[in-house]
Amino acid sequence: MFSPITPIHYLFVGIVLFVTGLICLVTKRNIIAILIGVELILNAANVNLVAFSSPVLFAEQGAPLRLDGQIFALFVMILAAAEAAVALAIALHFYSRFGTVDVDRGDNLKG
Amino acid sequence: MMGFDSMAIFFWLFAVVACAGALIVVVSRNIVRAAVGLIVSLFGVAMLFFLAGAEFLGAMQLMIYVGGTVVLLAFGVMLTTRALFLRMSTTADQWLVAILLVFPLTVILIRAALSYSPSHSGRSFIDHPADKSSAALVEPVTVSELGMALLGFRQNGRSSESTTLFHGNQGYLLPFELISVHLLVVLIGAAYLARRGVPETRASADSKSVSDQDIGSTD
Numbered sequence: 001m002f003s004p005i006t007p008i009h010y011l012f013v014g015i016v017l018f019v020t021g022l023i024c025l026v027t028k029r030n031i032i033a034i035l036i037g038v039e040l041i042l043n044a045a046n047v048n049l050v051a052f053s054s055p056v057l058f059a060e061q062g063a064p065l066r067l068d069g070q071i072f073a074l075f076v077m078i079l080a081a082a083e084a085a086v087a088l089a090i091a092l093h094f095y096s097r098f099g100t101v102d103v104d105r106g107d108n109l110k111g
Numbered sequence: 112m113m114g115f116d117s118m119a120i121f122f123w124l125f126a127v128v129a130c131a132g133a134l135i136v137v138v139s140r141n142i143v144r145a146a147v148g149l150i151v152s153l154f155g156v157a158m159l160f161f162l163a164g165a166e167f168l169g170a171m172q173l174m175i176y177v178g179g180t181v182v183l184l185a186f187g188v189m190l191t192t193r194a195l196f197l198r199m200s201t202t203a204d205q206w207l208v209a210i211l212l213v214f215p216l217t218v219i220l221i222r223a224a225l226s227y228s229p230s231h232s233g234r235s236f237i238d239h240p241a242d243k244s245s246a247a248l249v250e251p252v253t254v255s256e257l258g259m260a261l262l263g264f265r266q267n268g269r270s271s272e273s274t275t276l277f278h279g280n281q282g283y284l285l286p287f288e289l290i291s292v293h294l295l296v297v298l299i300g301a302a303y304l305a306r307r308g309v310p311e312t313r314a315s316a317d318s319k320s321v322s323d324q325d326i327g328s329t330d
Contacts, residue, residue, distance in 0.1 A: 003119070004118075004119065005118055005119055005122045005162075007227070008224055008225070008227060009122060009126070010159065010163065011224035011227065012126075012221075012224060013126045013129055013130065013156075013159065015217070015220045015221060015224060016129075016130045016133060017129065017130070017133050017152065017156070018220070019213055019216070019217050019220070020130075020133035020134060020136060020137045021133070021136075022209075022212070022213055022216070023137050023209050023213055024136055024137050024145075026205065026208055026209040026212060026213070027137075027201045027205050027206060027209045028201070029201065029205075030142050031191075032142055032146075032184060032187050032188050032191065033136075033142055033145055035184060035187070036136055036145055036146065036149050036184065037136070039149060039153075039176070039180065039184075040133055040136060040149070040152065043152070043153065043156050043176075046156070046160075046168075046172075047156060047159065050159075050160050050163050050165045050168060051163060053165070053252070054163035054164050054165065055164045055250055055251055055252060056118075056162070056163055056164040057163060057164075066252060067252060067256060067257065067260050067265060070165050070167070070168055070252055070257060071257060071260055071261065071283055073165070073168055074168065074171065074257070075286065075290055077168075077171060077172070077175050077176065078175075078290050078294055079290070079293075080176070080180065081175055081179060081180055081294075082293065082294050082297040082298070084180045084183050084184065085183065085297060085298055085301040086297055086300060086301045086304070088183055088184070088186070088187045088301070088305070089300075089301040089302075089304035089305040090304065091187055091191060092187070092190060092191065092304075092305050093304055093305070093307070095190070095191040101191045101192070
């Protein structure tokens with residue numbers, strides 16, 4: 001269990017975060033909880049990017065994505081912040097229109 | 112060898128913290144507890160970033176996510192719940208869809224992760240100048256390197272003294288500018304959207320036809 005940490009360990013952390021985020025996305029009905037699920041999924045992607053760009057985990061070979069992975073993770077963080085801002089504005093609007101944050105109630109377009 | 116052992120211990124500690132936070136998010140019915148679980152999970156992920164040698168990213172994770180995004184989410188929770196401890200139940204068919212969707216995906220992801228081996232990690236695609244000389248030498252990614260790459264000057268490995276730009280390796284000036292403008296536009300749009308909702312909350316006692324008229328006029 002205390003073998004040297006490889007990128008595969010990080011990949012498994014990413015899998016757990018992604019799967020929990022996806023479950024959150026599918027099963028929650030609160031719009032804020034869905035947002036939290038999206039944040040978890042984006043973090044799973046970031047964990048993978050950082051693992052593959054890590055100079056520590058790839059000490060023998062030089063990280064394959066040395067700089068690129070970290071810069072992509074930075075971009076993902078910025079996009080996540082922007083996404084959270086817009087999604088919260090939409091959630092506030094949704095709340096002011098329907099009086100709830102239950103996404104199942106927004107069925108105006110239902111045929 | 113000692114360094115690797117302490118790294119393993121801290122890795123498992125913070126991996127457990129990150130995964131436990133994510134599980135709290137899924138399991139808790141209470142939205143406030145889910146937000147706290149998200150904070151725990153993001154903190155664990157930030158510590159994993161520090162362990163992997165991405166110190167700048169770990170600091171950004173703590174500042175942007177834990178300090179910014181989660182506070183935003185907490186405000187969202189406070190502004191949109193009438194009762195603070197609001198519960199919304201999940202129906203059985205939603206759980207069925209979740210299991211049907213998640214279980215095969217988990218199997219695929221685990222198989223993909225196990226099939227990965229660092230020895231053939233696609234390094235043939237990458238033109239690494241210091242291939243043999245930099246073996247067994249951990250060269251940390253510095254903040255100045257990241258900043259220079261964002262400004263368009265990308266050095267592939269600090270051991271390479273040459274500042275020559277490789278074809279296709281010219282850095283990230285265009286994405287950096289694009290994302291700056293994108294962030295500005297998004298924040299203006301978010302502020303506009305959120306403020307437009309304010310008068311309607313005050314007039315929430317009005318009839319629904321008013322809001323329907325509002326939809327028609329703005330579109």
